[in-house]
């Protein structure tokens with residue numbers, strides 16, 4: 700059984716390579732030599748995460764569903780950091796796709812030891828618009844797929860000596876907004892799955908955390924009417940929406956050995972909420 704050893708010289712500092720989890724590598728960047736898979740990585744927050752992980756030295760498998768042009772652009776940015784990258788298409792709500800995407804990532808780049816479950820079905824709906832079909836879509840994309848991906852990836856991580864997972868949640872998982880009933884329920888369940896998986900895998904060298912963004916200014920948020928967006932930003936203590944990079948930097952930290960004693964947490968990144 701693999702365990703996460705404690706740093707030998709104080710919080711966050713690894714002075715002796717023999718004490719590193721065996722999935723760790725030395726080199727430039729916090730994630731040098733690691734292999735990451737980011738779902739929904741073509742655009743928005745996912746794209747910023749891909750770039751950040753590449754900047755920290757990880758090879759990155761970028762999963763996307765339909766945004767092929769954006770995937771190509773993000774892939775170029777990944778490779779621009781001098782690391783290997785690959786783009787893999789797939790609808791993660793479809794039977795068998797999680798295994799296929801993970802298999803393709805592993806075949807292209809090696810064992811995946813860093814996983815970011817970022818892809819999600821995100822849509823504001825009035826309660827009357829929330830049909831059973833849409834409810835199932837929220838659950839299959841935002842909860843079932845991260846569960847399946849974690850379960851599919853964990854054995855490879857254990858065999859590699861350890862790994863780290865970040866699930867991208869939302870403040871909608873801890874607040875009650877009638878336009879986000881299905882979305883909020885899927886994210887609340889994802890938070891609980893994160894906490895329980897973290898405990899289940901804690902003695903196997905796998906850390907599992909979630910990041911819960913508040914209002915983040917992506918292509919998607921541009922579809923929200925400007926007046927509503929301004930009102931939403933006004934409700935943020937910092938009086939502004941966040942940038943995708945402000946989520947990506949937290950994800951990079953959580954995946955790195957700088958967070959070696961941190962697991963099972965939902966980190967809210969929402970300008971003071």
Ligand SMILES: NC(=O)c1ccc[n+]([C@@H]2O[C@H](COP(=O)([O-])OP(=O)(O)OC[C@H]3O[C@@H](n4cnc5c(N)ncnc54)[C@H](OP(=O)(O)O)[C@@H]3O)[C@@H](O)[C@H]2O)c1
Nearest residue numbers: 739743744763764765766790791817818819821869915919
């Ligand atoms: N932006 C915000 O304000 C905000 C706030 C809180 C939480 N979040 C969370 O942050 C994450 C990223 O959000 P975002 O705003 O950057 O992205 P987004 O524009 O909502 O897109 C999410 C990505 O998920 C992918 N996707 C959707 N359904 C899929 C499926 N069935 N199979 C595979 N991929 C699928 C899409 O891929 P394609 O584009 O390739 O189709 C898309 O790129 C999500 O988990 C979201 O819930 C965002």
